[in-house]
């Protein structure tokens with residue numbers, strides 16, 4: 295703070311010497327001091343935008359209204375939404391072909407998807423019911439309940455993270471799915487609403503921000519955004535069609551450190567690398 299104070303004194307002396315107005319001095323004082331005041335208020339700085347590169351591109355079912363995505367080896371597990379068209383499916387990464395599919399009852403809207411101990415947990419938006427499926431057969435073997443809306447779901451080593459379209463993240467017990475705590479996601483001091491599809495990646499939580507093509511990289515313990523990815527340009531124009539919707543779908547292969555993204559009714563799925 296010493297250097298800005300000295301600078302201000304120097305500016306003051308100059309202004310006084312030249313007989314400028316007192317109002318101009320106050321304006322200059324504010325301009326010089328404002329950044330210092332922001333830092334001293336304790337607000338973290340807004341997170342930087344990070345670059346990425348496309349490593350590979352694969353076919354993706356353009357009818358799949360992707361809501362939840364995860365990957366194991368060369369198989370993707372995907373939850374799709376829409377009343378009367380919601381599914382849980384296993385697809386082949388390289389070809390995009392659907393290998394197995396379970397169709398949800400028509401009153402349920404498929405949402406976030408997470409794997410816990412060999413079982414798939416699938417949210418159903420406004421129904422307040424989570425479906426538990428055996429990952430080998432996709433058959434439903436159980437249920438759990440949640441309050442409010444269910445959007446995104448991801449399994450971490452300690453907890454499941456869940457979003458509901460607000461700026462709040464919920465953390466659930468891996469065994470009985472009860473809510474343990476919540477955290478508000480913020481970029482600098484600003485809450486980040488619209489949290490949707492989630493994925494744990496190397497200790498951070500990645501979240502699609504509905505209805506955009508952006509992903510927030512979040513510190514799950516504090517809720518603070520650490521960086522942003524803007525994937526607005528990742529889907530080439532030639533693949534866009536009238537029913538295309540926003541980016542939604544993040545999957546991470548922790549063993550091979552591969553990161554995949556796609557969107558609602560996107561004909562392509564991309565492997566990307568975040569450049570830091």
Ligand SMILES: [Ca+2]
Nearest residue numbers: 363492493544
């Ligand atoms: Ca995911």
